[in-house]
Amino acid sequence: MAGHVLDTPAWPSTYDGEAKPRVGFFTDTSVCIGCKACEVACKEWNHVPSDNQGYLGSSYDNSGELGADRWRHVAFIEQKLPVGVEGGAPDDLVAEAARQNLVEEGLSPHADEDGFRWLMSSDVCKHCTEAGCLDACPTGSLFRTEFGTVVVQEDICNGCGYCVVSCPFGVLDQREGDGRVWKCTLCYDRLQGDMEPACAQACPTDSIQFGELDELRERAGKRVETLHERGRGEARLYGEDPDDGVGGFGAFFLLMDEPETYRLPPDPVVPTRNADTVWKAAGAAALTMAAGIAAGFIGRRG
């Protein structure tokens, strides 16, 4: 078993010789152009039903959020920032653009001189090393595959919804009219056929990179260095650290702003990490109650 950097609670130990190198996504949001090819490819390959149709009024994001019927979701963030300072483009380029009237009056939503930048990011299930959904699942429907990914077995899920509240990222949800919970499988079927997941294959800018996790992490480290050298100090990795609250993500990100800007939790912790406290408190309360009730029978015979 070569080529893995993270051990998960059920991988590779439970697979013996059949474990494959752990795979994942490195989503480099600095080159995302918001084309949504990933959303479409995911829906097509995985037969994910259509969901909402309409406008949310939040930039070009009209698909809202990850859920049972959306396993890739592209976020659009419009920020008023002085381009020359934060965005990396030299001041003279901005001035030049203005001189050439590249910003047409009446078309730009920010025609003032505040500057403007786009952040786009394709979100996905993080396939956590310590997965809250997997721990919470009372049926064993959620399981760790031989690739180290986390998948729902739809013939076992009974729609209890416990994984929904156990995911620190709000990834899982119940499908309406179906009752079961659905999420990204990291294209389990394609992995078994030695193919890369549909979203990664469809991504035209290689913002979504698929591969063995240790290699992706190495690549991501270099990419951050490059961006920092180019003066993009705000570039950072999110979820690549095996010492974080979920033991590192299987699908991690390069972000250009704080995680919460992208609706990602800044420092997620898997609920299972608190299990000790949770059970001790429940046990102590149970004992207290039993003792209290027993004490109620002591004393004067009414």
Add this chain to the structure above:
Amino acid sequence: MSGDVHDSVSGEGTYVHGDRGKPRSREERMVPREKPTTYYGRPIVKPPVWKPEIPFYFFFGGLAGASAVLASAATFAGRPQLARRAWAGAFLGVTVSPLLLIKDLGKPSRFLNMLRVFKVTSPMNVGAWLLLANGGATSLAAGLNLLDERRRGGAPELAAAALGAPLATYTAALVTHSAIPAWSEARREMPFVFAASAMASAAGAAILTVHAREAEPARRLGIAAAIAEEAVTAVMHKRLGPLAESYQQGTAGRFGKAARALTAAGALAFAAGDPGLPVHVGKRRRSALSVAGGALLLAGSVCKRWSVFKAGFQSAEDPTQVIETQRP
């Protein structure tokens, strides 16, 4: 883009995930919060998909568990009338609870899948086994009590009590073992709130039909539970800090206030119905006070569970709670 525009386009008042992702008002979406930054104010964690069966299950599970302990204690203490009523309450609880759980599932026909594994990392799985085991023990003990009212208790009663106490508190673990801030951060106190609420409901149920003199332990326990519930709730809110607003505002807040008032009134009625009081209260009036007190405590317990349940939704809807919990 305003909420009105998208409403007319989608043809519904709701847009994302049924009524759980209500379109935000124009003001909410257009005015960015100063701190912290969020993504259009949208939630980070998902609200529960649980239906009203679940808070009622919290109530009935608590009633079943605490009643089993109460019934067992009454059996051993030789209070046959109280024991019989408490076993009836416990049996009712363990009968209704699984029905509520099954009804809530997205795929009710697959309830048994819950029992294809035993999984300690999943409070829901542990709870399903606990409910099953307690259901067995309680049914047996209740059946034995039915056959012999004078029975003094043995292994079945002990088992029902030993499994009943955790049945009353694991439902608190179920919600605190989650990613929802106002639930998770209350993990040290919530089981005590549930235990007190369960104890109040068991005492309330038992006293409804028991002769005042026989009900004496239940009366004391009902009053003690009401005081304990008030105290641990106060501690929980204090330790939660700003997260406590999930329990104090909106629907959760209204249920919380109702629970407080009902429980306090129930305890007062219990106290007023005490046969040991120096003040003379007629026998009939005393029994009416007991019945009223029991009903009030039961209603209070239902409201308490609804308050906790609703608080989880309100907490999940507010992304700043997730951010502020993780960035202290």
